[in-house]
Amino acid sequence: MGRVPYWNISYGLLIDLLSLPAMAVFAYGIYGHWQRIKQGKARIGPGMTLDAWKVGPVYLRALLVKGILGSRIYKKPCTGLAHALLFWGMAALSVGTVLVFLNVLFGLAVFSGGFNRWFMGFGLDLAGVAALIGVLFLLARRLFPPERLTLFKTNSAFVPIEAAIVLLIASGFVIEGLRIALKGADPGSFVGNWLASLLVGVGAAPLIHQYLWWLHGLLALSLIAYLPYSPLAHLLLAPVNAGLDIPIPGPKMGVIDFEAFDGEGEEAPCLGVGKMADFSWKNLLDASTCLQCGRCHEVCPAAQTGKSLSPKNVMGTLGDYLQQGKMDDDSLLDSIGSDTIYSCTTCSACMEACPVSVNQPNAILKMRQHLLMERSEIPEIMGQAHRSLEARHHPFIGTGFGPNDWRKGLDVPIYRKDETTYLLWIGCSVSYEERTQNIARSMVRILKSAGVSFGILEENRCTGDPAKQMGNEFLFTEIAGQNIEEFAALGVTKVITMCPHCFNSFTRHYPLLGASFEVVPHAVLLRELIQSKAIKLANSGATICYHDPCYLGRHNDVLADPREVVSSLGQLVEMPRRGCESFCCGGGGGNYWTEEEGTRINQTRAKEAMDTGASLIATACPFCLLMLTDGLKKYTENAMIQDIAELVCNQMEA
Amino acid sequence: MQIVVLTKVVPDYEVPSADFELVEDRAHPRYTRMIGLYDENAVELGVQLKEKLSAELVILSYGVSDDVQFLRKALAMGADKIVLVEGTSDDPYVIAANLKMAVDKMGGADLILAGRQSSDMDRGVVHGLLAGMLDYPFIPQACSAEQADGGWKVAQITETGKRLLKLSGRGVLSITSIPENVPRIPAVKAIFAAKKKPVEKLPEIAAARMNVRELSVRIPKMESVCELLPAEDLEDTARVLLRRLKEERYL
Numbered sequence: 001m002g003r004v005p006y007w008n009i010s011y012g013l014l015i016d017l018l019s020l021p022a023m024a025v026f027a028y029g030i031y032g033h034w035q036r037i038k039q040g041k042a043r044i045g046p047g048m049t050l051d052a053w054k055v056g057p058v059y060l061r062a063l064l065v066k067g068i069l070g071s072r073i074y075k076k077p078c079t080g081l082a083h084a085l086l087f088w089g090m091a092a093l094s095v096g097t098v099l100v101f102l103n104v105l106f107g108l109a110v111f112s113g114g115f116n117r118w119f120m121g122f123g124l125d126l127a128g129v130a131a132l133i134g135v136l137f138l139l140a141r142r143l144f145p146p147e148r149l150t151l152f153k154t155n156s157a158f159v160p161i162e163a164a165i166v167l168l169i170a171s172g173f174v175i176e177g178l179r180i181a182l183k184g185a186d187p188g189s190f191v192g193n194w195l196a197s198l199l200v201g202v203g204a205a206p207l208i209h210q211y212l213w214w215l216h217g218l219l220a221l222s223l224i225a226y227l228p229y230s231p232l233a234h235l236l237l238a239p240v241n242a243g244l245d246i247p248i249p250g251p252k253m254g255v256i257d258f259e260a261f262d263g264e265g266e267e268a269p270c271l272g273v274g275k276m277a278d279f280s281w282k283n284l285l286d287a288s289t290c291l292q293c294g295r296c297h298e299v300c301p302a303a304q305t306g307k308s309l310s311p312k313n314v315m316g317t318l319g320d321y322l323q324q325g326k327m328d329d330d331s332l333l334d335s336i337g338s339d340t341i342y343s344c345t346t347c348s349a350c351m352e353a354c355p356v357s358v359n360q361p362n363a364i365l366k367m368r369q370h371l372l373m374e375r376s377e378i379p380e381i382m383g384q385a386h387r388s389l390e391a392r393h394h395p396f397i398g399t400g401f402g403p404n405d406w407r408k409g410l411d412v413p414i415y416r417k418d419e420t421t422y423l424l425w426i427g428c429s430v431s432y433e434e435r436t437q438n439i440a441r442s443m444v445r446i447l448k449s450a451g452v453s454f455g456i457l458e459e460n461r462c463t464g465d466p467a468k469q470m471g472n473e474f475l476f477t478e479i480a481g482q483n484i485e486e487f488a489a490l491g492v493t494k495v496i497t498m499c500p501h502c503f504n505s506f507t508r509h510y511p512l513l514g515a516s517f518e519v520v521p522h523a524v525l526l527r528e529l530i531q532s533k534a535i536k537l538a539n540s541g542a543t544i545c546y547h548d549p550c551y552l553g554r555h556n557d558v559l560a561d562p563r564e565v566v567s568s569l570g571q572l573v574e575m576p577r578r579g580c581e582s583f584c585c586g587g588g589g590g591n592y593w594t595e596e597e598g599t600r601i602n603q604t605r606a607k608e609a610m611d612t613g614a615s616l617i618a619t620a621c622p623f624c625l626l627m628l629t630d631g632l633k634k635y636t637e638n639a640m641i642q643d644i645a646e647l648v649c650n651q652m653e654a
Numbered sequence: 655m656q657i658v659v660l661t662k663v664v665p666d667y668e669v670p671s672a673d674f675e676l677v678e679d680r681a682h683p684r685y686t687r688m689i690g691l692y693d694e695n696a697v698e699l700g701v702q703l704k705e706k707l708s709a710e711l712v713i714l715s716y717g718v719s720d721d722v723q724f725l726r727k728a729l730a731m732g733a734d735k736i737v738l739v740e741g742t743s744d745d746p747y748v749i750a751a752n753l754k755m756a757v758d759k760m761g762g763a764d765l766i767l768a769g770r771q772s773s774d775m776d777r778g779v780v781h782g783l784l785a786g787m788l789d790y791p792f793i794p795q796a797c798s799a800e801q802a803d804g805g806w807k808v809a810q811i812t813e814t815g816k817r818l819l820k821l822s823g824r825g826v827l828s829i830t831s832i833p834e835n836v837p838r839i840p841a842v843k844a845i846f847a848a849k850k851k852p853v854e855k856l857p858e859i860a861a862a863r864m865n866v867r868e869l870s871v872r873i874p875k876m877e878s879v880c881e882l883l884p885a886e887d888l889e890d891t892a893r894v895l896l897r898r899l900k901e902e903r904y905l
């Protein structure tokens with residue numbers, strides 16, 4: 001005879017009735033999240049067309065891969081596996097419970113034949129074991145936590161919840177064991193059958209079974225009701241956040257329409273974020289979703305080198321303000337701290353590490369925008385660079401070079417309308433620093449040798465990107481506007497960049513301001529020239545370690561091209577932190593112009609590169625080149641770092 | 655109360671010497687124009703005083719009409735209006751006489767601030783001359799001021815320290831830079847608001863020139879000889895640096 005649901009239990013249906021208030025409390029909790037999140041403003045669009053499956057505002061692939069399958073959790077394999085065991089185990093057990101309910105209400109035949117043996121018996125026991133192993137691991141990790149979980153804020157509510165889940169699963173098994181001990185074996189229920197063999201002959205077994213059954217049922221309902229109010233809410237919020245996150249890497253700052261401000265004067269709306277109410281709903285969803293796991297803290301170059309910034313702490317503070325309803329409290333920026341807000345290099349390593357799709361740099365940069373554009377606050381050296389950018393359209397304070405010095409003695413063509421194919425964008429970073437000028441010179445030699453039709457602007461200036469990174473969206477818009485106008489007048493349709501920050505600005509932000517031209521980073525163009533044999537290289541066989549610039553690799557997914565270039569020059573060597581998990585050089589977010597506290601980020605990264613034992617270090621960003629050259633001085637006097645363009649130029653065969 | 659800041663628009667004062675060119679003995683017009691370095695410190699001090707005393711802050715300049723776009727930065731920093739005397743003379747007497755004319759038209763000023771020297775000519779004489787012409791006392795190298803008993807308490811930077819002075823009435827101060835008067839970055843709303851603030855343009859008056867003639871202008875050739883000192887032990891590096899500076903007779 002098959003299993004009888006609610007065997008030995010009087011009024012068992014009461015538990016089903018009690019699930020109604022439990023679900024109501026659950027729904028009210030979700031409503032609370034919705035109420036808090038919807039206080040946010042509309043978010044700014046991505047600025048690029050996305051080739052992604054989308055239903056309404058939901059990106060399906062991200063929802064499935066990051067949200068439901070939790071792809072990011074597995075970056076820590078043990079924790080990832082424990083989460084998977086617990087989540088999928090509990091999911092299967094929940095399905096089993098629903099099936100029992102359907103059996104009771106509608107007589108659905110789940111307790112007979114192969115389905116009973118393999119799913120209701122074996123499958124659910126296996127799910128219970130998996131969930132138990134998972135939750136025991138997670139409980140042990142909470143009791144003996146790694147530092148990242150306890151720094152700044154501990155999510156202590158996890159301990160009783162995980163203990164309750166252990167109790168829930170264990171009681172479920174004992175109930176099954178007692179039932180089998182009293183009624184006879186269940187096909188497939190290997191745990192239940194084994195426990196029954198231990199429980200045969202226990203006095204008061206029917207009574208214990210009854211008590212445990214009610215305890216189990218009420219505990220399960222309490223957990224469901226409590227879920228949205230507890231840290232377990234991430235179970236729901238993480239998929240929602242993943243599905244609503246625009247699936248492009250980087251902070252996704254968009255642009256601000258300042259034309260709407262003209263004529264408003266002092267009445268204009270607040271710029272950036274000075275209080276919680278200024279954030280977009282996505283930022284508020286991020287703050288609600290963050291579960292203080294500290295993975296972002298572990299990869300943040302600022303946090304790891306003794307700066308006051310910890311993305312975990314920033315998100316924790318935002319979460320507290322949101323939870324406490326401090327939407328209009330303007331103490332927010334002061335409680336996070338201006339130094340903290342300015343130490344972010346915008347590298348986005350935190351975003352890459354976050355298992356629940358939080359966009360930390362977006363929140364930080366919005367607060368920075370407020371500090372600069374509303375409160376005129378900026379660290380001193382960065383302020384000087386900013387002033388230079390404002391007055392001279394380049395941020396290189398105290399440079400010993402004029403805008404055209406980099407091309408002295410070199411015949412460089414000027415871009416001619418309808419004649420030239422590519423505009424070789426010079427910008428500021430390869431013209432005002434002696435060390436980086438060689439990148440531009442090398443690139444000119446390469447393009448000439450490959451017979452590429454290219455030219456430069458008569459007068460070069462910055463893209464405005466440093467202004468954006470420092471928080472001055474207004475100045476960025478002004479500089480970008482001038483560039484866009486000039487490009488349009490010249491009929492520029494294809495641009496080559498040597499600086500990933502320029503590339504990022506051209507592709508992410510300029511289109512929102514009306515630009516439309518193709519952009520190719522020099523790493524990609526060099527790879528194409530090598531592949532098409534437009535240039536021939538002598539492979540030196542030297543070991544070359546490649547450092548991924550954040551704005552080329554993590555922000556724009558250009559990872560393979562520079563590696564192919566390096567592999568044609570010598571033997572590619574990788575650092576432990578590479579690709580999308582690369583460690584920043586420290587120069588992003590305007591922090592090239594800063595007086596660093598604590599250990600210097602560039603020295604940390606330079607050491608990591610040196611420790612590979614490679615004879616050369618290559619990169620594909622002028623800022624990385626400058627930062628790492630400086631960082632390396634602590635360890636060696638050898639000039640080991642070169643841009644890929646310099647290496648290509650040196651090893652080009654005539 | 656009315657505070658006036660004398661503000662001069664000059665060619666970029668940080669053009670690297672290797673890139674610096676003269677045209678008719680003046681900086682090449684291709685260089686970006688901006689408010690002079692110390693003038694910005696004076697504007698900052700003016701804004702701080704305006705905020706504290708609810709004074710009216712006027713930016714007074716002698717120059718060409720095109721320079722108004724650069725002077726607007728001072729409005730965005732917090733000044734209330736620009737008065738521009740349109741003229742092209744480089745002569746300090748002519749400039750001072752024209753500034754005096756503008757100050758007289760305003761009915762005088764409770765305090766006049768100016769950068770300690772312009773960033774193009776580096777002479778530092780106009781404010782002194784103006785004080786003489788207005789018959790106001792002049793305090794050079796001031797760095798801060800606060801109102802006190804109908805006059806001003808002024809801190810002056812000397813070679814060895816700071817001197818506190820009391821000005822019993824109106825006066826002209828030349829301002830030097832200190833961390834407290836680093837010019838603020840204008841807030842964006844203030845930039846928008848600055849577009850609506852008034853600009854008054856006055857025609858130049860004829861004035862006698864100073865009895866000094868410029869014979870020639872020369873840009874020194876910059877030469878850099880770099881010597882790297884070992885930096886393993888910073889104390890040792892400092893000792894070596896001191897020795898080398900003495901050997902080369904820089905100290």
Ligand code: SF4
Pocket residue numbers: 296299300301302303309310311343344345346347348349350351360361364
């Ligand atoms: S973007 Fe980089 S520097 Fe900024 S908080 Fe994230 S990891 Fe830290």
Ligand code: SF4
Pocket residue numbers: 289290291292293294295296297311312315350353354355356357358360
């Ligand atoms: S932001 Fe993401 S990675 Fe950082 S603590 Fe929160 S959940 Fe963890």
